[in-house]
Amino acid sequence: MGEALRDLLVTPAEMAAIDEDAVHSGIESFSLMRSAGMAVSAAALRLFPSASRFVVLCGPGNNGGDGYVAAAALAESGASLAVFALGDVGKLKGDAARARAAYAGEIQAIGTYEPQAGDVVIDALFGAGLARDLPDEVQEAIRRVEDSRRPVIAVDLPSGIDGRSGEIRGASFTAAHTVTFMAAKPGHLLLPGRTRCGTLEVFDIGIPDRVVRARAGDLRINTPAVWQQHASGLDPATHKYKRGHLAVFSGPQISTGAARLSAMAGLNAGAGLVTLVSPPDAIAANAAHLTAVMLKEMGKTGDLAAWLKDRRLGAFVLGPGFGVGKKARAFALMLCGRALVLDADAVTSFKERRTDLFNTIAMEGGQVVMTPHEGEFARLFPEIAADTALSKIEKAQAAAKLSHAVILYKGPDTVVAAPSGRTVVNANAPPWLATAGSGDVLTGIIGAHLAQGMPAFEAAAAAVWRHGEAGTRAGQGATAETLVANIPPFDYSATRPMGRVAL
C-alpha cells in the first residue's frame, strides 16, 4: 500500500519550510492563501448553511490572512458577515495585508465582539505561528465565545493550540471543525489539542506532494500503510510453529490474570502457539484457567537459560503482573537479544538500574519494545518526563534513543518511536480502552506480531492499531476479556499474491 500525504504529520516548523520551498519552486504565495481561505469559506457554507451570521476573527499574521480571504468569499456569497481583528490592521504585512485589502467590509476591534444567537465563528486568529501564550484580549474573546456555545470553525488549528505539542497556550477555542492545509500537525492528534479540533479536514492548497515529502520527517499517523507490508499473509502450507511461538511470563499465585490476558491476546492476534511460563506456586491457578494456551513451570533464571536454547521460541512478553524486582531484571536481561516486550513491572523494575537494561539492549541487538504508560514512563525516564519543553512525540523519541528500544508511550494519543527516529501517533483508540487489563491485551498483541517475525517498530504500531479496532468492535462496555475476543484479523488481502485462486 502506498503512503498517502494524509498519513504524514508535519510540524509547524516543517510546514513553514514547505511553504517557503513551494514559493521558491515558483508557486505564488498568495495563491496558497487564497486556496486556504476559500476552503474555509466553503467549509463554513457546507457545514452551517443556515447560520444567521458568520463572524470571522482575524489575527495579525497569515492565519488572519486566510480569515480575510474567507470573509471576502462569504461576503460575495451573500452571507451575513462580521469581521473582528486583533491589533492594528494597518500593520498587516505581505499576503495578509493583501488579503485584508481585498476585503471591502467593516472591520471591528476584537474586544468589542459579543457573540449573538445564530453566529458561527471562524477562528483565524493564530495558527502555526503561535509561539507563546495568547494575549489576554484573545483569551477573553475565547471565553466569551466558549460561554456562548456558538460553533467555531478553526483555520489551521484552534487558536491557542500549539501545533507542535497539542498543548494549550493560555486558552483555546473548542472547534466543531478544523480546516488545515496539506497535512495534519502533531497538535491535531496529541492531547489536549485533539479534543479541541472537532472534525479535521486536511485540504490540499496546491503544494506539490514532492515538496511536502522532501521536508516531512519520520513522523506519521498510525495507519495500516505504516506496517501492512510486514503483516504477511498466511501461507496455505503454514504450521503453528511457522505462525510463531510466543512465551508470556506469569506472576506469582495472587497475580496471574494479567499474564493470562496477554497470552490469550497473543493467541487471538495470530501467534501459532502461546506458552504461559509460570512459577511453581501459580501453576494450579493458571492451569485452572487455560485451554489453548500451554503452560510451563519455571522457577529460576537457570531454567530460563536452558529453555532459551529452543530457537523456535519466537518472542517473549515480560511484565504484566510479574512483580517488581530482581527476578524481573534477571529475566529481562537474559531476553534482550530476542524479540521481547517489556511492560508494566518489567519496566518499573529498572527504575534505579536502567543503564544495565539500556546497555544490554544495545549490546544484544534484539527486537525490544517497551510499553510504558505515563507513570511508568516517568519512572524510567524521569528527566525526559519532566522536560516541559518537549511534546509527547519528542519525549517518546528521546526515550527510544536513550534506551535503544522501541518505545510505545501509551495513552489516548499513544506514540510509538524507534531509536532511528521513526515515529507514529495513534488516533483510532476509543476512550473505553481505559479499562483494567487493557494494556496487558495490547502487550500480547505486540508479542504475537514479534513471534510472527515483524520488526519491533511495525509490531508495536500494528498492535496499537489493532487494539484500537478491538476497542471499537467491543463497544463502550468493553472489558479486557471482550477486547481479547474482538481483536480484528489483519487485512491480508493487500498482501495476497496475485493470481491466487479464491477457495
Ligand SMILES: NC(=O)C1=CN([C@@H]2O[C@H](COP(=O)(O)OP(=O)(O)OC[C@H]3O[C@@H](n4cnc5c(N)ncnc54)[C@H](O)[C@@H]3O)[C@@H](O)[C@H]2O)[C@@H](O)CC1
Ligand atoms: N504554511 C502554509 O503553507 C500556509 C499557511 N497559511 C496560514 O498561515 C498561518 C501561519 O502564519 P504565520 O506564520 O503568519 O503565523 P500566525 O498567523 O499563526 O501568527 C501570526 C504571528 O503572531 C505572532 N505571535 C505568535 N504568538 C503570539 C502570541 N501568543 N501573541 C501575539 N502574537 C503572537 C508571531 O509573530 C506570528 O508570526 C497558518 O496557520 C495558515 O493559516 C496559509 O496562508 C496558506 C499557506
Ligand SMILES: Nc1ncnc2c1ncn2[C@@H]1O[C@H](COP(=O)(O)OP(=O)(O)O)[C@@H](O)[C@H]1O
Ligand atoms: N482515554 C483513552 N483513550 C484511548 N485509549 C486509552 C485511553 N486511556 C488509556 N488508553 C489505552 O488503554 C491501555 C491502558 O493500558 P495500561 O495503562 O497499561 O492499563 P492496564 O495496566 O490496566 O492494562 C493503553 O493501551 C492505553 O493507550
Ligand SMILES: [K+]
Ligand atoms: K486559528
